[in-house]
């Protein structure tokens with residue numbers, strides 16, 4: 001698929017088929033994320049991947065899937081075949097920015113570059129998934145407990161969200177909220193300064 005087709009087609013997915021994701025495709029989407037740009041080429045974005053049903057249920061429970069079901073939604077987290085706990089390693093940035101070619105350090109940054117890097121890496125992951133016929137969802141860290149702590153991942157990892165990955169259930173055709181909202185006008189989003 002052309003890149004433009006991927007931009008058009010990609011939507012967050014919260015309804016998956018009960019089908020595992022082949023390992024080769026999983027590796028491919030993670031590799032796309034690994035190759036994304038990062039501040040100072042620090043490459044601080046980290047992923048912890050899990051497919052085990054018990055662990056997925058555990059995540060669904062702590063993120064309140066039951067309340068989600070009661071509101072009439074279909075199960076999302078427990079049924080997504082792959083969960084990717086996404087984090088940024090603060091150590092990776094501190095190490096890189098302590099090197100002599102760097103003049104700032106992470107605490108000086110006017111915006112959190114590590115978090116920007118995570119956003120870039122996830123967009124690459126989403127598009128690679130779309131190209132592979134897969135779909136992704138994203139749940140912000142506001143929505144539940146710190147999964148880095150819960151899974152005993154390295155202490156310097158900062159949890160930035162949970163990505164779900166799998167095959168979209170084509171039976172679910174209701175328009176998503178973003179489809180109902182549509183896109184802001186180009187001129188509202190882009191200003192020409194010269």
Ligand SMILES: Cc1cc2nc3c(=O)[nH]c(=O)nc-3n(C[C@H](O)[C@H](O)[C@H](O)COP(=O)(O)O)c2cc1C
Nearest residue numbers: 010011012013014138139140141143176177178179
């Ligand atoms: C920073 C960020 C946080 C988000 N948090 C959530 C979330 O907690 N739960 C959720 O269902 N979707 C979440 N989303 C998905 C957005 O709702 C979705 O990307 C947006 O509505 C546009 O829809 P689309 O990606 O399908 O085009 C988040 C997306 C981003 C970029």
